[in-house]
Amino acid sequence: MKDLRDMLEDAVKAVKIDLTTNEKEKLMEELGAFERWLEPLLSVDTAGIEPLRFGHREVNIMREDKPGGGDPERLRRSADNFFDGFYRVPSIIE
């Protein structure tokens, strides 16, 4: 199993934020403080409790499946480069 420092390095890569060595050291310290602060959460008896997945009112109201108003022509005009029925965008893969 990876130690906390390796996990932090992985997390920094995952979030795509170029942190300095000092910032990483500070985060290591803060992570320890954060874990200690979270300890009361670990002592709550959650046996048999289902994790809540949605905080709002638990209803599902289906709408009628019909096209909305909209103005496709206006959307096309808003594009920088619309050509022959397609949106032309800059190449991102060489």
Added chain:
Amino acid sequence: MDLSKMTACMAAEAVRSKELTARRLAEACIDRCKAVNGTLNSLITVLEESALKQADAVVQKVRGEEGALPLAGVPLAVKDDFCLRDNPTTCGSAGLKDFRPPCSAAAVDRLMEAGTVVTGKANLDEFGLGSSTAGSFFGPTANPWDPSKTAGDGGAAAVAAGQCLLALSSDSGGSLGIGASYCGLFGLLPTAGLVSRCGLITCAPSFARAGVIARSAGDALAALKVIAGFDPRDSSTAATREGFKNFGLMDAPEGIKCGWPETVFGMLDQETGSALEAARQEYTAAGVEFIDISLPHFKEALQAYYVIAAAEAFSNLARFDGIRFGISGQEDDLEGWYSKIRAASFGVEGKRRSVFGSLLLTGENFDRYYSRARKVWALVKQDFGDALERCDLVMLPAADVPGELTSGVSDFINRYSEDRFCAPGSLAGLPVLTVPAGRCGSLPVGLQLVGRPFSEGMLVNLAAGVAGDADLPSPEARY
């Protein structure tokens, strides 16, 4: 014109009856912005030109008697995480400092259709990651009651200082209620799903809600009536599709049962506790019956909130590269460029939440923290549900007294703890009305009234009958 005594409903009535023009009202608030914003830093952007244009449009509508305009000419501050068409919408971040959205948030559109005039975009912590504004790229907001203290929310400071008469605000863990409490105002956080969040930039979608900060309970309800209701662009409003109830309006507080969790009030310092106990006596005198209730998972709700909020911030902050609307430049290595720009455009809390959120979702941490937090969330919601079967509302503290004005969020555990009284209500998704509850020394303190879903009218009527209007700082205050 004395802005220090005016409410939004009074102003709208004066504009509709042509005793006062929207233009004059807007000019008075813009003058106030020029006088105090340098000290308070409550508004990131003051919108003088567009405000005066909007005011003139309202003047024309009133003259032509076009539409009802329930909030005719009311100067409004819009928190800077709500999109405002063609105007700066920075979210308190360097990464969005040049963002001008092509459309406005649903709540903004509705308020403007009702006649409000937007005088400015209000300060907030970067991406709404806090309840103090200490984490704003644009610096913290000072409290109009005492500029050496924090205001909690830029819009609250603007309403208290007379830069506007109403603020559209957002809330995930407590900034709306804390801001209202710190500035001696009313803060209405409606039932989750009652107000569209379309156009609200949020990093905690499980909890984020749109609400208002006002000088009177009546102002808050008037604004809610404008912004509430179904929006096909926000599925969380689906429950209001067939209309919603009349907000539980009632005539008098007699017979109202209010839950009072003694252990929660025991978390306060003695002076604040005494001030809130005195406020409770006023509700008792008005005929409210108090009963003891228990909220067994109240303390752990804060930790549960921050685990889920960090996980959601990690996910939601991933979409901000900071390039188009933030810092310019170019490099050949796209991945490296993203990392550098994101490092330069995110503040300390944005970086912290991103990394912590990623870690909380990784490996064993997922079950240990994240799944557990979602179970505790279910327990907190159940606790409120159980309590509200025995009473009509629950009374809670809103916050401690405002802390010192600081910039930056190095002492993050203490910052997180500022949400300890408001985060549980956020988790529960229930309507919360923060009301002024006297002063602690020279600074205001507030109470939260937490009701059943869609009972906003009952909360407002109760507060209007007991708390009166907001206690505002002197216009000759020290700033």
